[in-house]
Every structure is written in C-alpha cells, then in structure tokens.
Amino acid sequence: MTAMTTGTPSRADANRRRILDIALAELLRDPDASMDQIARAAGVVRRTVYGHFPSREALISTLLDGAVEAVAAAYAEGRAGAGDPAECVARTTLAVWRVADRYRILVGLAQRSVTVQGIRDRFTPVREACVEVLRQGLEEGVFSSPLPAPALAYMHEQMLFALMEAVNDGLLAAAEAGSSAAVTLLSTAGVPVSRATALVAELSDVTTARPAG
Template sequence: MDVALAELLHDPDASMDQIARAAGVVRRTVYGHFPNREALIAALVDGATEAVIEAHAAGRAGVDDPAEALARSMLAVWDIADRYRLLVALAQRSVTMEGIKQRLTPVREDCVALLRRGQESGVFRSPVPAGALAYVHEQTLFGLMEAVNSGALDAADAGRAAARTALLSAGVGVEEAEGLLARVGS
C-alpha cells in the first residue's frame, strides 16, 4: 500500500504493472489483492480517511474550548490532508467526491457536534447552522488542497489558512482567531 501510494503520488497515471514493479512483485500479486486500479485507489482513500479521522480526534482530545478544539482539529487534519492531497485529486476520478464525502461522515458528524456546542455556548457566533458549517469546513479543506496543488498557496501555510477560515466562518472574530492561532501554533 505504501509503495502504491508513493507511485500514484509520483505518477497519478501509474499502472498496476508499474506499481507491482515498484513493490518488487509480479502484477498478478497486486491483482490478487485488488481486482483493478480503482479498487486499489479506493483502498488507499480508505486508509487516508482513517488517518483523517484519527487526526481529527487527536486534535480535539482533551480540549474543552470549542474554538481551540476546532483550530487544533483543522491543523491536525491538514497535516494528514497535505500528505494525501494528490491522492484526493486522483480519487476524484475513480472514487468520486460523493464516495469521499461518505467516508468522511464520522468526521463531519463530530464537527457538527463541536460546532453546535460552540454555537450554544456563544463561542461561535455564525448564524449558519452547524450542519452546514461542517460542510463548509470540509469543502475549505478540499479547496485548500486544490490551491496547493495548483501553486496558489504554499502547503506550509495551508493548515493555518484552514484553521483561520474555519474559525472565521464559525463566527469567531479576526483578532480572537489570530490570537488563538498564535497560542496553538501552526
């Protein structure tokens, strides 16, 4: 799987034969695990999704303040998203965005609960419902991945941009968001 990911990130059009050669196995071995290239990509996306779920949980762990939890979560998720951003672009061709969204449902549901808690406590002042904001934050990450892929944004700045955008869209003031980001780091 690691070799397949590396090969596909290096060459998004890498064939199963190329992946097998890079892994030091015959093509039949790869096909023994994955019936086709799309199944291999789907398995890689599943692995990336699990990593995102873990990063999201780790970023929020032990943090009571909803704004800080949101910022830390976005920073942690970006670290994973950055590693897999080219895979997401590739997966959009075969797994589809709908398939990716379905895989991210646990993270989205967790974000909805966090955003709702922040809105109820007055930390988040956005009039946009928590469920809609969770989609906005998810799409922000995808948009930032595209911005990095196209060269419009440096990957080193994208995690902070994701956290800042999430905080601002949730209704945290600019100065408050910047102060929070300065405290939690990038």
C-alpha cells in the same frame, strides 16, 4: 501445519501493506501512475498487484479508506486536548491537516474513481463530530454564522478539500497550508480573523515545541 496456516495471511497482509505504501508514494510523485508503474516500484509483477487490488480504482479506494481512518484518529486526538469550541476547531484542523497533507493527492484521484457521495459517506463520523462542536460553539456564542451547524460542518469539509486541491495546484504553499486552513475555518465560523490567527499561531508554536515521541 497450523504455523504455516497462520503465517501465510501475515505475509499476504505485509505484501498488501507494502504495495499500498509504495502506491501512495508513486501517486504523490505521479498522480497518473499506472498499475505497471506501481508494480515496478514495488519490485513485483503486475499480477501480484492485481491479486490484491482488481483495478486501479479499487487500489485508490483502499488508499482513501486508510486516509479516512487516519483523519478520524487525528481528529479525535485534536479534540481530546481542546478547551472551548474555537480551540477545538483550531486543534482538530491542525491535527487533521498534518495527516491529510500526506493523502491530499487522493482527493482529486478519488473524485475520478469514487463517487462524491462515496467520499462524503466515508467522512460521516468525522463530520458528525464536527457538527457537535460547531453546534456547541453557536449555542455558547463562540461562533456566529447564519448557517446551522450541519451546513457549516459540510462547508468546512468542502473548504478543506478545496485547500488540498489548492496545494496540489501550487496555489498555496504546503508548509503554511495547515495554519491557513485553521484560520479560514475559524473565520467562517464567525471568529474574528485577528483572534483566529493568534489562536492558531499559539497552538502551532506549542505543537512545534513538543518533543518528538
């Protein structure tokens, strides 16, 4: 009896995770994919999908929560290996973009079903970490901006969202978007473009050369 009780939630969790993975793939392929399309792609009836997610908006909101968790983990990883604030911004932007690229279609979709404030609230922990790095850089003279650190962090966040939309709209190649984003954020923090470009190129080369696993 106990084994059956503990086994059922595991199967339910696995089904839920599979539906989420397939939903993300379908939405990347077709941002207007319906719950019916997602159910067919997952090989289940629509009722099964609705059993986990009462609406398409709830499904997208759940996917967004997963994206935020992945972004936060990537930011922490990038920050852990950084030296000065400029390197920290470059590393974290590159790390976040590698994860966010998988979820970038959600930015536009979430804005239709989740309030902008709701999206901002989800990213509060990452934004607060960014503020700390930017404040340190401004105090040390590594960065130069007329904006205080909190406003600069907010601007960086919105710029990343805008760059994701630019990729979605075909205005920026996905392959070069991460490096472009890192250089852009550094330059808006007052780092000379030449230095920002060289730093990002160096870090990108190191990442590319790192053995898998």
